[in-house]
Amino acid sequence: MMLLLLYLIAITAEAMTGALSAGRRGMDWFGVVLIACITALGGGSVRDVLLGHYPLTWVKHPEYLVLTSFAALLTIFIAPLMRHLRTLFLVLDALGLVAFTLIGCMTALEMGQGMLVASISGVITGVFGGILRDIFCNDIPLVFRRELYASVSFAAAWFYLGCVYFQVPAEQAMLLTLFGGFLLRLLAIRFHWEMPKFHYNDER
Amino acid sequence: MMLLLLYLIAITAEAMTGALSAGRRGMDWFGVVLIACITALGGGSVRDVLLGHYPLTWVKHPEYLVLTSFAALLTIFIAPLMRHLRTLFLVLDALGLVAFTLIGCMTALEMGQGMLVASISGVITGVFGGILRDIFCNDIPLVFRRELYASVSFAAAWFYLGCVYFQVPAEQAMLLTLFGGFLLRLLAIRFHWEMPKFHYNDER
Amino acid sequence: MMLLLLYLIAITAEAMTGALSAGRRGMDWFGVVLIACITALGGGSVRDVLLGHYPLTWVKHPEYLVLTSFAALLTIFIAPLMRHLRTLFLVLDALGLVAFTLIGCMTALEMGQGMLVASISGVITGVFGGILRDIFCNDIPLVFRRELYASVSFAAAWFYLGCVYFQVPAEQAMLLTLFGGFLLRLLAIRFHWEMPKFHYNDER
Numbered sequence: 001m002m003l004l005l006l007y008l009i010a011i012t013a014e015a016m017t018g019a020l021s022a023g024r025r026g027m028d029w030f031g032v033v034l035i036a037c038i039t040a041l042g043g044g045s046v047r048d049v050l051l052g053h054y055p056l057t058w059v060k061h062p063e064y065l066v067l068t069s070f071a072a073l074l075t076i077f078i079a080p081l082m083r084h085l086r087t088l089f090l091v092l093d094a095l096g097l098v099a100f101t102l103i104g105c106m107t108a109l110e111m112g113q114g115m116l117v118a119s120i121s122g123v124i125t126g127v128f129g130g131i132l133r134d135i136f137c138n139d140i141p142l143v144f145r146r147e148l149y150a151s152v153s154f155a156a157a158w159f160y161l162g163c164v165y166f167q168v169p170a171e172q173a174m175l176l177t178l179f180g181g182f183l184l185r186l187l188a189i190r191f192h193w194e195m196p197k198f199h200y201n202d203e204r
Numbered sequence: 205m206m207l208l209l210l211y212l213i214a215i216t217a218e219a220m221t222g223a224l225s226a227g228r229r230g231m232d233w234f235g236v237v238l239i240a241c242i243t244a245l246g247g248g249s250v251r252d253v254l255l256g257h258y259p260l261t262w263v264k265h266p267e268y269l270v271l272t273s274f275a276a277l278l279t280i281f282i283a284p285l286m287r288h289l290r291t292l293f294l295v296l297d298a299l300g301l302v303a304f305t306l307i308g309c310m311t312a313l314e315m316g317q318g319m320l321v322a323s324i325s326g327v328i329t330g331v332f333g334g335i336l337r338d339i340f341c342n343d344i345p346l347v348f349r350r351e352l353y354a355s356v357s358f359a360a361a362w363f364y365l366g367c368v369y370f371q372v373p374a375e376q377a378m379l380l381t382l383f384g385g386f387l388l389r390l391l392a393i394r395f396h397w398e399m400p401k402f403h404y405n406d407e408r
Numbered sequence: 409m410m411l412l413l414l415y416l417i418a419i420t421a422e423a424m425t426g427a428l429s430a431g432r433r434g435m436d437w438f439g440v441v442l443i444a445c446i447t448a449l450g451g452g453s454v455r456d457v458l459l460g461h462y463p464l465t466w467v468k469h470p471e472y473l474v475l476t477s478f479a480a481l482l483t484i485f486i487a488p489l490m491r492h493l494r495t496l497f498l499v500l501d502a503l504g505l506v507a508f509t510l511i512g513c514m515t516a517l518e519m520g521q522g523m524l525v526a527s528i529s530g531v532i533t534g535v536f537g538g539i540l541r542d543i544f545c546n547d548i549p550l551v552f553r554r555e556l557y558a559s560v561s562f563a564a565a566w567f568y569l570g571c572v573y574f575q576v577p578a579e580q581a582m583l584l585t586l587f588g589g590f591l592l593r594l595l596a597i598r599f600h601w602e603m604p605k606f607h608y609n610d611e612r
Contacts, residue, residue, distance in 0.1 A: 023608025030558040032606050045458065050249065052258035054460035062524035076606045083610055116266040135339065135543065150234040198236050198280045200227025202287055254453065256462035320470040339543065354438040402440050402484045404431025406491055 003174065007103060008067065010096030011040035013089060015068035018133050019075035020082060025137050029076065035136055036072030037065055043129035047104055047121050053111060090189060094152075098181035101126035101153045102174060105160050115161050122157035123150060148188035151195055156181030207378065211307065212271065214300030215244035217293060219272035222337050223279035224286060229341050233280065239340055240276030241269055247333035251308055251325050257315060294393060298356075302385035305330035305357045306378060309364050319369070323361040330357035352392035355399055360385030411582065415511065416475065418504030419448035421497060422537055423476035427483035428490060429545050437484065443544055444480030445473055451537035455512055455529050459519060498597060502560075506589035509534035509561045510582060513568050523569050530565035531558060556596035559603055564589030 018039025022032040041058045048056045058064050075082065082089075104125025108118035127150045156177050163173030187193065222243025226236040245262045252260045262269050279286065286293075308329025312322035331354045360381050367377030391397065426447025430440040449466045456464045466472050483490065490497075512533025516526035535558045564585050571581035595601065 019606070020608055020610075023606040024610075026605050026607045028603035028605050030562070030603055034558070049253055049457055050260060051263065052256075052260075052460075056458060056460075059459065059521070059525055062522065062528070065524065065528065079606070079608050082608075113263070114266065116269065117263055120266070120269065131340075135342075136539075138342065138543075138546065150238070154234070195232035195234050197230050197232050198223070198227040198283070199230045200224055200283050200286075202224075202228075253457055254464060255467065256460075256464075317467070318470065320473065321467055324470070324473065335544075339546075342546065354442070358438070399436035399438055401434050401436050402427070402431040402487070403434045404428055404487050404490075406428075406432075 003099065003102065006095060006099040006178070008064075009092060010099045011064060011068055012071045013092035013096055014129055015040040015071040016075045016082075017089060017093060018129075019072040020079070021133050021137050021139075022072075023076070023079065029073070032076060033069045033072045035133055036075070037068045038136060039129045039133040040068040040071075041065070041129070042132040043100055043125045043127065044103070046128045046132070047107065047124045050124065051108060051111060051113070051117075051121060053107060091186070094182050094185035094189075095178075097126050097149065097153055097185060098156050098178050100129070101156045101181065102160060102177055105157050109164065115165070119154065119157040119161060122160070123153045126150070126153035126156075148185065148193050148195060152181055152185045152188065155184060207303065207306065210299060210303040210382070212268075213296060214303045215268060215272055216275045217296035217300055218333055219244040219275040220279045220286075221293060221297065222333075223276040224283070225337055225341050225343075226276075227280070227283065233277070236280060237273045237276045239337055240279070241272045242340060243333045243337040244272040244275075245269070245333070246336040247304055247329045247331065248307070250332045250336070251311065251328045254328065255312060255315060255317070255321075255325060257311060295390070298386050298389035298393075299382075301330050301353065301357055301389060302360050302382050304333070305360045305385065306364060306381055309361050313368065319365050322365060323358065326361035326364070327354060327357045330354070330360075352389065352397050352399060356385055356389045356392065359388060411507065411510065414503060414507040414586070416472075417500060418507045419472060419476055420479045421500035421504055423448040423479040424483045424490075425497060425501060426537075426541050427480040428487070429541050429547075430480075431484070431487060433545050437481070440484060441477045441480045443541055444483070445476045446544060447537045447541040448476040448479075449473070449537070450540040451508055451533045451535065452511070454536045454540070455515065455532045458532065459516060459521070459525075459529060461515060461519060499594070502590050502593035502597075503586075505534050505557065505561055505593060506564050506586050508537070509564045509589065510568060510585055513565050517572065523573070526569055527562065527565040530568070531561045534558070534561035534564075556593065556601050556603060560589055560593045560596065563592060 015036035018036040019032045021039070022035035025031075027035065037058075041064065044057045048054065101122040104122035105118045107125070108121035113121065130149075159180055160173055160177040163176060168176070219240035222240040223236045225243070226239040229235075231239065241262075245268065248261045252258065305326040308326035309322045311329070312325035317325065334353075363384055364377055364381040367380060372380070423444035426444040427440045429447070430443035433439075435443065445466075449472065452465045456462065509530040512530035513526045515533070516529035521529065538557075567588055568581055568585040571584060576584070
């Protein structure tokens with residue numbers, strides 16, 4: 001199934017971005033592997049824990065942990081190369097974001113949740129891996145300070161739920177969402193589209 | 205039911221304080237909404253996950269998420285006003301703290317938990333929203349460095365459990381706890397009552 | 409049962425190290441107690457939540473919370489002494505690390521999980537208390553920047569699972585793992601054995 005393939009590519013790519021963040025903090029190899037696994041599988045885990053959807057993906061398929069750990073260790077060795085792969089990773093990350101979002105929506109719908117919870121489930125799956133990565137590396141989550149990211153996930157979720165609502169065939173709904181979300185994210189990066197920021201200062 | 209009304213007021217107020225914290229970090233609108241929802245509903249979610257009490261409140265009532273998100277967006281627009289509403293928010297926050305604590309105790313008791321777990325459940329519901337807000341904004345949780353706050357939640361929890369133990373009618377037990385806890389918190393703010401701090405330094 | 413005794417010693421020691429971290433941040437007594445409980449019981453809680461293993465240890469045995477809270481308050485009073493107890497705590501912490509890891513593996517195996525998930529469960533139980541402590545105190549987790557720590561947990565987990573696989577009698581498997589892991593950790597401290605670090609810089 002194409003979505004599974006996309007998922008495997010996505011967790012591999014996310015794991016490698018996680019490994020790089022850990023490297024920026026000079027963590028040891030164990031930390032690198034942990035941050036990589038959290039970045040790749042954390043979003044789905046948070047979703048499953050919040051929805052009470054057991055067993056978690058990586059508990060059911062521990063081989064995914066092997067894949068992400070391996071990707072993390074690989075990253076350590078090809079780190080000098082990574083600088084030149086930025087664009088590739090932005091593309092893979094964009095694919096991953098939308099794929100994760102889709103999977104999150106589907107999981108919630110399969111559990112019989114409504115549209116609203118399904119969209120939240122999609123966004124959580126899409127963005128929480130990166131949020132956890134930044135919390136574990138003691139950063140303020142980047143997700144909210146970059147070009148459209150969480151918003152792409154949100155838009156993709158509602159676009160997909162719209163397709164489901166209007167009974168677009170599953171196949172096409174998926175492909176349309178993937179393509180549309182992917183395109184939106186790339187355009188956002190290319191033209192630096194950003195959500196407006198909220199700056200608040202008080203006498204504190 | 206009065207408690208529900210209090211609850212709605214409380215999550216709205218907490219959402220707005222969360223939005224302000226996100227604004228202090230210059231997050232984008234999406235981050236503001238997320239931090240607001242986490243601040244308002246995070247305490248109850250942590251409690252439910254730890255006690256295995258599914259579905260979570262916002263999964264059962266996704267409309268609460270709409271309310272908190274709306275409150276967050278509203279905050280962005282009335283931000284300049286907020287400076288003059290400090291006192292109002294301290295009061296609403298005090299009400300929220302005690303209402304959350306009550307709800308946390310009741311939830312645990314309904315699950316058949318003992319007094320000790322019920323009190324923990326109350327405190328977690330009362331203070332964890334604020335703790336998560338500070339972690340997501342990369343601050344050291346304020347909760348433990350301000351006037352009596354967690355301690356008010358703790359005291360309210362045990363006062364309520366005492367009422368339950370001595371079979372005070374539910375209605376009165378609730379009202380007494382709400383009033384007592386609310387008063388204690390306001391007095392603590394007014395007279396800067398604080399828990400003693402523990403300062404430790406080593407050669408590190 | 410010896411493992412229970414070890415467990416009680418371990419959570420007490422971990423609670424005290426948590427209390428000291430809170431003291432370094434000048435938290436109030438309530439924060440000290442919370443950080444202590446999270447440090448001592450957080451690893452097991454994360455494991456139980458991720459595996460859907462309810463009720464959590466401290467929900468089933470709230471008396472453990474009393475023990476860790478008491479240990480935290482005690483720490484505040486004997487703080488000046490703590491400086492001279494460093495070695496003792498390193499030893500207790502090493503014992504705790506291995507005992508937690510063992511318990512984590514056993515819990516997963518009892519749930520019918522495979523070896524891979526069991527080893528993860530062991531490591532999570534062993535190291536996550538410390539990770540949560542550092543996140544709540546707004547530090548980058550120390551675990552990944554010190555002498556072998558998570559790796560000791562990982563090695564102990566796989567050593568124990570190896571014993572289980574080759575049907576070494578439970579008693580001996582436990583004792584061998586405890587002794588081996590304990591020794592490995594002490595040697596790592598003594599000779600400053602460290603995991604290689606991964607340092608990555610980009611133009612960011």
